Amino acid sequence: MKRSWEIERRTFLRGLGVCVGLPLLDLMQPAIARAQTAATRRLVWIYTPNGIMPDGPSDRPPSYLENTLTDVQADVSTVLGLTNQYQNVSGSHFAYWAPFLSGQPTNQPSAAAKTFDQYIAPLQRGATLETTSINAYPDPSPYLYNAIQANNPSWRGADQYVPAYTNPADLYTKLFGNGVPVEVDTRLADQLARRRGVLHYVMDDVRKVRAMAGADDRVRIDEYLEGVNEMDGRLRAQIEGTPTQTNCAAPDPVVASQNYPQRLQSFYDMVYYALRCDLTRVVTFLHASENTSLYHRSFVPGLVTNTTWHVNSHYMSPGYTDDPSLPSNSTDESTNRADYARILAWHNTRIVDFVKRLKATALPGGGTLLDECCVAWGTCLGESTGHDRTGLFWTLAGTANGALRKGARIRATSPAQISNLWLTIMRAFGTPATSLGDASSVISGLLA
């Protein structure tokens, strides 16, 4: 459908014409002229759902994941054996995002606590988005979970979540849409101004409804107002042809794609440029929601089975399916194992490629973009078929400007909450808060 509330895409692209087609890297180089300070730190938290498949000694990460790290061995630290104790709150996988990332169990959005990334975000504000939250494969109608809690990882507190972008084109518009001058003809500008009249009428009505509502309903009507406000702001910016604020060119425009690998790549491209242009400093990025119904066979080479990621994760259950309407696992466990290793290696490779790209980007003042970052990725379970909650494996790349160690290989020998890892990252970013939910200590081996 035409995006009727904005200038037509073609007009928009004309505005972008100046950079489309030029070699992007050359064009971008001088644009990184922002002030570099020792305090610039960037968090990129990445999540893959459903757990892992151990394939060797319990003190070693899975070999198929280690193999993907070959090129970045010296840049990464790994932590094995963390515990996720909150699975029971909402099922056997994890306890929704707010509990998982705040160390405080609840399954009510109204009791959600602030997630660790939101302690960091206000300290490290990007020019455009304080937190860039992404969900590349949201679950459209989760039966097991509350949709808000299952699809949006970052929470500022009770009932307040950072809406995750699910469509690359929307994130593109947000990050780069206002940053590029657009030619506006006055006839179109007048028409857009009248469109704003509609939104202003709606906002007046929102105020009336707000006056009738109780406190809990105000949150809901404010949410609607926020959306209308955002659209109004976008129309205003287009009418005025707001000049670029960032002095940093945008990547190629993206369009919504149903193709998962393309969509994932578009998101990674945008995150890369957003970090590079300092449009954002905190990113939370879900490759998919928990228990996802994402299928991989059309793009991961060599797969034999054709089931959802979640069914794949039950690789030790031959013939398993969790939804009577969907295909099941192979009856041969070794086939399921081979497939699951390919799927997890595929996702890890996307993340490692992103890390390598950060590392290949030199900063004007010396060092690389990766040096400023802490890229942390992992999942909520150890062994996935049995929903093991004690063998969580997480990988970190980058030092967050010297605050974190490279090359550490840590294995928890006594139960250590996953929240200890979040608290460790908060420590590296220098948050005023020194505790987080049930976190008992920082993982000192990770700190520089």
Next chain:
Amino acid sequence: MSSRGCCRAGLLIAAYVQLLGCVGMIGDTEAGATLEGEGITSADTAAFCDNVEPVFGKTALRRMNTREVTNALRDLLGDATLEVRGYPTDYFSAMGFDTDDVSTRTPPLDTEKILEVFDDVIAQRLSRPQAPLVACESAGDRRACLTAALPALLRRAFRAPPTAAEVNALADLALSAADAREGTTLALTAVIASPRFLFHVVDYASGRDGALHALSPYELAQRLSFFLWSSIPDVELLDAARDGELDDDAGIVAQARRMLADERAAAFLASFPSQWLGYRKLATLQRSPTSFPEFDAELRAAMREEANLLFRHVVTESLPIDTLVTADFSFANARLAEHYGMREPVGAGFVRVPLDGVRRRGILTQAAVMTATSQTNEPSPIHRGLAVLEHVLCTPVPAPPDGVATLERIDPALPMRDRLAQHRSDPSCAACHNTIDPVGLAFGNFDAVGKWRDLDQGKPIDATGTTDDGTAFSMPGELATWIGKGDKLEQCVAEHLAAYAVGRVIRGRERCQMSTWLKNLAAGEQLTLTELVERMVVSPWFRTSTVQD
């Protein structure tokens, strides 16, 4: 373990305490962690309901779901062919309904989607004859024409009469446009994008009586029309609100009767049972094409229609509620009769058919429910047991604990009854599955598309069991009849009906209130489904809401 033994261990109602006990949820309830597992009937939990102040909960401000917005736009704009394309996905409550207040939120990206959908809807409407306000485009005095036409439109859109200022603001917006057609577009878009159209608005700033808010007549009209029509009120209902006809029970019931007889009540008569019993998903279910080549779109539609027709029949004929699960008749067309192996009917249309013997009785044994509770290849006794316990008897069953042995690791060549028995040999499974499995196994003679079968993995199916009151059954129809006799069914239908009607999950002490309310209502007599609907619309759940500051 013998199957008899496990049934006696706690089938159905007596299982209440046991189910809660298997994860220790009673303690959590008072801690406020969750209210979903609380009990209200067993001796151990009866105290939960004692000395309780009346509580009627509150429905949070809710945005229309896809069905509602589609019907409302068609009714408001007078075009039954309007299509709503790209509206945000609906959320379903724990009770299965798309009328849930808590999970239905509107983050900014959804707002953007909604406004784009509405643009498309207005464009569709204006491309066809006699759209609202279009007549004013060629009027000599456009402002006079608009101020005359807008009040009726706004009254229906907002379910309340507009003020003169509101009418003037919209006329100003329309007259600001470069041409008259753009003006119509702007005005219509503003009306439907208003939260007073899009949300189920209740004015808590007025009508307070202590902690309770009594719905105003217009708010009551709104609730009635969304309950029975999934749409905005018609002019007659709004006039009834204006003229004080909704101030007493008789007036409200009279309107409900009129609305149930209207064809728009199809929204309720089809959506409620299919969401309550989970067969709404029939359209998208997959079946193994080798085992069930007959499972095509026509058969799915026939299954759904059979279930809907029985529900509709019980409502329109004022039959007792238990008829839903005990009826010794059903409805079939030629395709469905062939599926069931009946001799008649032969026509394409649905006719009432008798059910012989006790193989099938009522809606639970129909192909729609049996298919919706099956896997691709075979029935799922666990899904079937859970469906009956949770949605027909309102007996909550906790989620399985971590690390439990999964059924699929047990030899799939064994008959299902034996596989489940093996699964229950693990005590951590047995605690709950002693209750779940026997209920599901009672339906073992229905395959994954609801057809009768005598064998499972080559062995005769044993569908026998004993209820906790010692009633032995050997046929699915006998269990269904027993379910119909108990008092849990009535309470459970009432809870689901209330949840659908007021747009939120009925939980906690509200269930106690409902139990008392039902007892007083029925006074020992069997309630009909029609009576339940009519009493529901004058009940405190429907007419009041707790005020929260």
